Amino acid sequence: xxxxxxxxxxxxxxxxxxxxxxxxxxxxxxxxxxxxxxxxxxxxxxxxxxxxxxxxxxxxxxxxxxxxxxxxxxxxxxxxxxxxxxxxxxxxxxxxxxxxxxxxxxxxxxxxxxxxxxxxxxx
Amino acid sequence: xxxxxxxxxxxxxxxxxxxxxxxxxxxxxxxxxxxxxxxxxxxxxxxxxxxxxxxxxxxxxxxxxxxxxxxxxxxxxxxxxxxxxxxxxxxxxxxxxxxxxxxxxxx
Numbered sequence: 001x002x003x004x005x006x007x008x009x010x011x012x013x014x015x016x017x018x019x020x021x022x023x024x025x026x027x028x029x030x031x032x033x034x035x036x037x038x039x040x041x042x043x044x045x046x047x048x049x050x051x052x053x054x055x056x057x058x059x060x061x062x063x064x065x066x067x068x069x070x071x072x073x074x075x076x077x078x079x080x081x082x083x084x085x086x087x088x089x090x091x092x093x094x095x096x097x098x099x100x101x102x103x104x105x106x107x108x109x110x111x112x113x114x115x116x117x118x119x120x121x122x123x
Numbered sequence: 124x125x126x127x128x129x130x131x132x133x134x135x136x137x138x139x140x141x142x143x144x145x146x147x148x149x150x151x152x153x154x155x156x157x158x159x160x161x162x163x164x165x166x167x168x169x170x171x172x173x174x175x176x177x178x179x180x181x182x183x184x185x186x187x188x189x190x191x192x193x194x195x196x197x198x199x200x201x202x203x204x205x206x207x208x209x210x211x212x213x214x215x216x217x218x219x220x221x222x223x224x225x226x227x228x229x230x
Binding site for chain 1: 155157159161163165166169170172173178210211214215217218219220221222223224
């Protein structure tokens with residue numbers, strides 16, 4: 001069974017930093033691309049960042065470009081999101097999500113999600 | 124960015140009703156569209172990919188259709204477990220974007 005467990009969330013002041021982690025199990029992590037998706041309190045879903053299986057391709061939504069860094073360690077079956085220069089508007093539950101893969105290719109839809117970790121940016 | 128607009132924002136329905144949710148893209152996304160179901164305090168659940176393909180284990184009362192800019196999610200006979208918020212998502216063009224959600228409530 002696929003299992004994704006996020007950690008690292010918490011309360012941080014504006015301008016501060018946090019590093020989120022996502023521990024994966026139940027599948028061959030190194031063959032799947034992964035993403036971070038966030039959801040502000042009471043709001044909808046927002047895709048944040050993507051990383052390919054080999055880390056060769058990375059994308060960000062414009063609002064976090066230059067402040068957030070996605071990475072992964074396939075040996076440790078782990079996904080990370082380093083968040084710097086945090087702003088009030090970054091307050092959200094952050095989910096790690098596995099890409100749906102079929103027919104030898106991975107796509108931009110997400111077939112498995114973690115339970116999420118809450119990041120609160122406030123003074 | 125590709126803007127995804129869902130309608131309605133809220134839908135009141137009864138068990139057994141046929142329910143349809145519409146998702147419109149601001150530009151063509153071919154068939155690169157997914158649908159998710161989310162319940163309060165829970166992670167989204169994957170329902171449909173590539174506009175009309177049902178994910179493994181999802182009940183057959185769920186179906187998707189459309190291509191280009193207009194898409195629909197249909198629940199053929201609403202069940203108690205289906206009361207939730209539904210999101211569409213395009214994955215044709217970065218940044219991938221979601222609709223604002225449609226909440227399906229008990230009438």
